[in-house]
Amino acid sequence: MFRPLAVLAIAAAASLATAAEPAAFTRTTIDLGTVVSDLEASVRFYTEGVGFQELNGFEVSADLAGAAGLTDNKPLSVRVLVLGEGPTATKLKLMQVTGTKPRTGDNTFIHSHTGFRYLTIMVADTAAALTRLEKIGAKPLAKSPVTLPEKLAPGMSLTCVKDPDGNLVELIGPTP
Numbered sequence: 001m002f003r004p005l006a007v008l009a010i011a012a013a014a015s016l017a018t019a020a021e022p023a024a025f026t027r028t029t030i031d032l033g034t035v036v037s038d039l040e041a042s043v044r045f046y047t048e049g050v051g052f053q054e055l056n057g058f059e060v061s062a063d064l065a066g067a068a069g070l071t072d073n074k075p076l077s078v079r080v081l082v083l084g085e086g087p088t089a090t091k092l093k094l095m096q097v098t099g100t101k102p103r104t105g106d107n108t109f110i111h112s113h114t115g116f117r118y119l120t121i122m123v124a125d126t127a128a129a130l131t132r133l134e135k136i137g138a139k140p141l142a143k144s145p146v147t148l149p150e151k152l153a154p155g156m157s158l159t160c161v162k163d164p165d166g167n168l169v170e171l172i173g174p175t176p
Contacts, residue, residue, distance in 0.1 A: 123173035
């Protein structure tokens with residue numbers, strides 16, 4: 001009888017010690033920076049098609065971009081899109097670096113090459129998302145939307161589309 005209580009006491013003490021440690025992150029939402037080939041087309045896809053809102057963007061000087069290792073001393077102009085509200089909202093930072101021609105990857109399938117492969121965006125209304133995407137000429141891939149298994153996500157479907165650069169975007173929401 002004392003052993004289980006001792007184990008619980010040790011676990012509780014460890015939990016308190018962990019709670020007293022300072023947080024490792026000031027924010028747990030990740031911002032994603034993406035270089036695009038056509039900035040206006042990408043902003044249109046993510047705002048009008050997917051539903052992001054645009055915030056004020058910013059400029060990064062050539063000196064700062066070079067010193068940080070972001071570019072080879074080329075300035076950046078960053079357009080900031082947001083999904084949600086407040087300081088923890090997801091931010092997608094789109095940029096096109098003037099005077100460069102970045103290589104494209106093989107985006108045929110998620111296993112075509114390494115690296116970040118897709119964005120997953122949870123939508124409240126799949127039918128509305130499909131209507132917005134259709135208005136800008138973006139079509140679902142393969143047989144999307146597909147209903148997800150009940151054990152995985154009851155009543156939800158997965159729709160896959162590609163952005164103007166061929167990056168895969170998953171939209172998960174109620175089955176239309």
